[in-house]
Amino acid sequence: xxxxxxxxxxxxxxxxxxxxxxxxxxxxxxxxxxxxxNDEFGLTRAMWFKEKQGASVDVVNVGEKETEPTLRKALAIxxxxxxxxxxPAKDGFQVAQQLAKVAKDGDYDLIIAGRExxxxxxxxxxxxxxxxxxxxxxxxxxxxxxxxDTAKAVREIDGGKESLTASLPLVIGGQKGLxxxxxxxxxxxxxxxxxxxxxxxxxxxEEVATQTEAVKFEKPAPxxxxxxxxxxxLDELIDLLHNEAKAI
Amino acid sequence: MSVLIYTETEDGKFKKAAFEVASYxxxxxxxxxGEVTAVSFNANNASELGKYGVSKVLNIQNDKLGKxxxxxxxxxxxxxxxxxxxxxxxxxxxxNSKYLAPLLAVHLDAGYASNVVDTPESTDPFTVKRSAFTxxxxxxxxxxxxxxxxxxxQNAFGLKExxxxxxxxxxxxxxxxxxxxxxxxxxxxxxxxxTIADAEIVVSGGRxxxxxxxxxxxxxxxxxxxxxxxxxxxxxxxxxxxxxxxVGQTGKPVASNLYIAVGISGAIQHLAGINAAKTKVVINNxxxxxxxxxADYGVVGDAFEIVPKLNEKxxxxxxxxx
Ligand SMILES: Cc1cc2nc3c(=O)[nH]c(=O)nc-3n(C[C@H](O)[C@H](O)[C@H](O)COP(=O)(O)OP(=O)(O)OC[C@H]3O[C@@H](n4cnc5c(N)ncnc54)[C@H](O)[C@@H]3O)c2cc1C
Numbered sequence: 329x330x331x332x333x334x335x336x337x338x339x340x341x342x343x344x345x346x347x348x349x350x351x352x353x354x355x356x357x358x359x360x361x362x363x364x365x366n367d368e369f370g371l372t373r374a375m376w377f378k379e380k381q382g383a384s385v386d387v388v389n390v391g392e393k394e395t396e397p398t399l400r401k402a403l404a405i406x407x408x409x410x411x412x413x414x415x416p417a418k419d420g421f422q423v424a425q426q427l428a429k430v431a432k433d434g435d436y437d438l439i440i441a442g443r444e445x446x447x448x449x450x451x452x453x454x455x456x457x458x459x460x461x462x463x464x465x466x467x468x469x470x471x472x473x474x475x476x477d478t479a480k481a482v483r484e485i486d487g488g489k490e491s492l493t494a495s496l497p498l499v500i501g502g503q504k505g506l507x508x509x510x511x512x513x514x515x516x517x518x519x520x521x522x523x524x525x526x527x528x529x530x531x532x533x534e535e536v537a538t539q540t541e542a543v544k545f546e547k548p549a550p551x552x553x554x555x556x557x558x559x560x561x562l563d564e565l566i567d568l569l570h571n572e573a574k575a576i
Numbered sequence: 577m578s579v580l581i582y583t584e585t586e587d588g589k590f591k592k593a594a595f596e597v598a599s600y601x602x603x604x605x606x607x608x609x610g611e612v613t614a615v616s617f618n619a620n621n622a623s624e625l626g627k628y629g630v631s632k633v634l635n636i637q638n639d640k641l642g643k644x645x646x647x648x649x650x651x652x653x654x655x656x657x658x659x660x661x662x663x664x665x666x667x668x669x670x671x672n673s674k675y676l677a678p679l680l681a682v683h684l685d686a687g688y689a690s691n692v693v694d695t696p697e698s699t700d701p702f703t704v705k706r707s708a709f710t711x712x713x714x715x716x717x718x719x720x721x722x723x724x725x726x727x728x729x730q731n732a733f734g735l736k737e738x739x740x741x742x743x744x745x746x747x748x749x750x751x752x753x754x755x756x757x758x759x760x761x762x763x764x765x766x767x768x769x770x771t772i773a774d775a776e777i778v779v780s781g782g783r784x785x786x787x788x789x790x791x792x793x794x795x796x797x798x799x800x801x802x803x804x805x806x807x808x809x810x811x812x813x814x815x816x817x818x819x820x821x822x823v824g825q826t827g828k829p830v831a832s833n834l835y836i837a838v839g840i841s842g843a844i845q846h847l848a849g850i851n852a853a854k855t856k857v858v859i860n861n862x863x864x865x866x867x868x869x870x871a872d873y874g875v876v877g878d879a880f881e882i883v884p885k886l887n888e889k890x891x892x893x894x895x896x897x898x
Binding site: 424446456462505 | 646677678682689690715716719720721761762763764766770801820822833848851855869871872873876877882885889893
């Protein structure tokens with residue numbers, strides 16, 4: 329089984345979010361970039377398929393040279409090959425088209441992406457990729473098993489879950505649940521050393537169109553002071569919630 | 577010109593999200609000089625959407641589409657969009673809509689903006705405000721394709737009545753075998769529980785509650801308020817509560833009207849996911865807990881004393897205001 333894991337390179341969850349160039353660009357100054365958490369759950373599941381079912385695992389990112397440390401980390405976790413499509417990520421559709429080309433060329437059976445990147449929260453690349461490839465698609469996937477060319481998956485739905493089956497090739501939008509938090513691997517020294525020697529292929533982008541454009545950013549208005557209520561006077565809280573906030 | 581909405585139903589009844597996308601679409605249609613058309617699947621009372629400004633409903637009555645199926649629904653909705661020559665398609669951001677939208681985008685060659693929080697800033701060019709960086713910022717996105725898809729965040733617009741005479745007709749999409757190649761084997765869903773996505777109020781517990789045996793008072797509060805229950809990440813990681821209740825940056829987003837956090841410190845990753853909630857209340861015994869900086873109302877004290885008392889008072893309040 330050939331697996332491709334799509335890796336998004338995102339600011340870590342503690343990053344301060346600021347913008348430059350007249351609020352038109354994300355300010356990467358002092359920001360630490362990591363593998364998108366949703367993708368990391370998927371990558372770790374892919375490692376399981378590698379260990380238990382002999383799968384090969386490639387990772388891919390659409391981005392410029394600065395994303396390479398993130399791909400190297402994926403190699404250190406255990407991926408076999410990395411591919412970087414050498415173009416900045418502009419919108420979900422452009423990224424999905426670049427990934428579709430890599431996916432077709434590599435003839436993968438299973439493509440694991442994250443349900444969304446935690447930077448732009450687009451939540452569209454996995455579905456678009458599946459549609460472009462005419463492959464089956466399962467989103468918000470929290471459990472995945474492969475037997476021959478059949479996948480058994482569980483998808484999170486609002487208020488519950490759903491069990492699904494689909495044949496390969498399959499694209500999933502993954503998240504926590506694919507593996508547990510405690511299964512995530514911090515690369516060890518040996519992994520890091522090996523990762524340096526593993527192939528990281530830089531490929532030229534396709535000429536593709538975008539459909540959307542991020543024109544500007546805005547930070548939420550600063551919040552007012554919290555109103556503290558005396559624990560001995562909870563009627564006041566109810567009053568505030570009812571009359572002021574109109575929330576109950 | 578029509579603005580098309582995908583309206584979700586449960587057991588044939590429209591969900592609140594359906595009325596919200598209708599309300600929103602009506603405003604967009606007015607800005608652009610058009611009408612709102614809705615597509616629904618197996619709806620019992622399709623004309624009900626007229627109350628929120630919908631002029632025409634195409635209801636798809638088909639047993640094969642009784643359960644949500646992203647590919648088949650995408651195929652059907654795109655056929656309606658083409659038939660109606662829709663220039664804008666609006667969906668909610670429920671789990672199903674988020675599953676459907678990117679497929680629809682490819683079918684319709686349409687640009688898609690997700691997590692939209694407001695009516696378009698302009699309709700030509702078509703620019704919408706969306707939340708990004710998990711609620712830490714907003715991002716204005718211009719959709720440059722002829723057909724546009726808008727994913728409207730839950731509770732971002734609210735309900736707005738706009739009494740309209742809605743005509744209804746049946747629509748039979750042409751479906752392919754390939755539309756059913758992902759099979760739903762079983763659905764496991766609590767019938768009588770409010771979901772985090774649909775809830776007006778969410779009551780959430782953190783590690784400060786010490787153990788799963790102490791969740792009775794959280795569930796009681798949720799019962800009194802008709803709220804959904806949620807939890808912080810470590811609580812689900814430790815198995816005190818199911819993963820489906822985990823909210824925050826790596827869990828579910830919360831966009832309810834009220835969010836009540838009990839024994840939650842307010843770590844940046846937690847706050848990121850719940851910041852879209854309109855009113856936030858924190859109950860925590862540590863006055864330095866970061867949640868107090870993010871909340872509208874706070875009570876400093878021991879949750880084990882405060883919550884039972886608050887529950888009694890909420891019961892009285894509910895009894896009086898029923
Ligand atoms: C990559 C990444 C992603 C993450 N994603 C998420 C996410 O999506 N969601 C999330 O929630 N977290 C997330 N986290 C974890 C986050 O950083 C915090 O660790 C977590 O939110 C803390 O949970 P808590 O508030 O329940 O626990 P704690 O931080 O331990 O806080 C417990 C609180 O309870 C209070 N308390 C104790 N006893 C009482 C009492 N008797 N009465 C009242 N209050 C009491 C304490 O004062 C304390 O403030 C993420 C972390 C990382 C690194």
